[in-house]
Amino acid sequence: MSVMPVLLVVEDETLLHIAIEDELADAGYDLVFISNGTRAIEELHANGQRFKALITDIRLGPGPNGWEVAHRARERLPSLPVLYMSGDSASEWAANGVPNSVMVSKPFAMSQLVTAISQLITEADMRSA
Template sequence: MRRGKVHNLPVVLVVEDEELLQDIVHDALKEGGFDLTAVASGHEAVTMIDSGVVVYSALVTDVVLGGQMRGWDIARLVRQIDPSFPIVYMTGAAADEWAHEGVPNSILLTKPFAPAQLVAALSQLLHLASSD
């Protein structure tokens, strides 16, 4: 999977089912210099990735989502396509599962977190991916 940029901005796929949190993440990423697509379910996220219409640079996903897919599942599917794809997890209750459910070289942010922490985590992972 090629990593994408629109007008030289990294494009991030955000999976968050709470509208308020989606808005906070949207504002933080825009202010941090990212473009993004936000969806509310794992099914939508996989559809967006599979479509190939937009080539994403990173994934930011809540762990606990409505529906059958969890953030862990989405990340594993993305990593099957690109083993080094940058992934940031967000969770309020599932942080203790990260060690055995999360993909390697990912970052976990525990809610509540400062918007700047999200921007810093993405920037760190994108920098590591570009130096590979």
């Protein structure tokens, strides 16, 4: 039996959380959902090595935003694949995103999310091999 890759998903919108969970679970991923940047950073510091990738919204309410979460994740896990989701911050990705990351603009097709994260993980695995 193979172990399902674990993804950390940081999203504060409940409806999107449910849709993402359904799609990524069906694609064979195990998910840890967190709704704010502070808790996400805490989880990355406590258990970051268990995550195969990070998927984060940019605007997460009070506290660290998605840009900050990803930067903190990469400080601890330099090769962690990062996928950003945003409805209004895509134009800031070049300036604020971490290297070798992907931006998916909301609204997006769930299949687009699955394809993007799968490609990021494959590329990271190839670089580490």
